[in-house]
Amino acid sequence: MRVIAVIPAYNEAGRIASVVEHTRKFVDEVVVANDGSTDDTAEVARRAGATVVSHPQNCGAGAATMTGIDAARSLGADVIVTLDADEQHDPRDIPSLLQPILGDRADFVFANRFGQKNRIPFIRRFFNAVGNLVTFATTGRWVNDSQCGFKVFGPRAVHEVALRMSGYEFCTELVREAVQHKWRIAEVPIKVLYSQYTLAKGQSFANGVKTALRILLRSFLR
Amino acid sequence: MASMLPLTPYQIIAPLISLLAILYVWSLVMKQKKTIWEGFLWTFFWTAIAIIALFPPVLDYLAFVMGFKDRQNALLITFLGVISFIVFAQIVRLEELEQRQTKLTRSIALRDAGLDGKHQCGGECCKR
DSSP states (O other), rough: OEEEEEEEEEOOOOHHHHHHHHTTTSSSSEEEEOOOOOHHHHHHHHHTEEEEEOOSSOOOHHHHHHHHHHHHTTOOOSSEEEEEEOOBOOOGGGGHHHHHHTTTSSSSEEETTTTTOOOOOOHHHHHHHHHHHHHHHHHHHOOTTOSOOOEEEOHHHHHOOOOOOOTHHHHHHHHHHHHTOOEEEEEEEEEEEHHHHHHHOOOOOOHOOOOOOOOHHEEEEE | GGSSOOHHHHHHHHHHHHHHHHHHHHHHHTTTSSSSSHHHHHHHHHHHHHHHHOOOOHHEEEHHHTTTTHHHHHHHHHHHHHHHHHHHHHHHHHHHHOOOOHHHHHHHHHTTOOOTTTTOTTTTHHHH
């Protein structure tokens, strides 16, 4: 199976090279979806060996992820791994995340940052709990870590996924897609590395509220 | 209908505006710029405006049916409802525009990378 990693990135010139280089060890190809960065993210990622697709302007994590998925499909991906560009996820977890797909036990795998002992700040735990609740309210499916960017799409999910939400709401939309298409879901515990940088780049409370409202609105509009 | 006499300027102007609006809406329907559904919807709306202007006691009946204390409250609540609908329609429109813009941006990104339209999805994901 051809495994391609998709990394949505926005102004990550300082970190993207390391993420791409480490990820390449575990997949066949790496696609970086550069979401209108104003720094050298695209050039740095290209030099590190990634295929780069660049949005002319910033559209949001969901749009960048979908662009990366489309690019990976064009490159013949059977399995797609998505992970964050800020070094929060450890690419060494990719093999364990791939296991349910390779063993044909799941169509879609969620990483679970809360499945093992991780140092996660309280505020992050709180935001994720709210995200999980909103996701459950709109999809009817409980996922322990619905808002994590580390995911694996099996062949069926690669074929069927079609995200329409542009921002962070896409995490909830993915759960909805899984429910709608009746994908078999697996959850795999992972390590997570929170640094000052990662925390500073994370969502604010205002953004979290905005995201929740957008999820509810979109679920109503569908 | 004692309340109709004498007619106030509002009771003359409002139905006239309603009539013109209805004619305008149906002219747009004829030019296929609006759907028949929209034609009926706007006709219903402007007819209601005209009826309320000509027969104000209708509001008393509405207030009674909807459980409002008096006609002023009924009018206020009705217009709040109309404004809410307009705001909602605008939000829907904005969402549509944002999605179109994002779709366009994504298409440009894939085209520039030479990766547009090559994947074998059987059309399923591209339909949506």
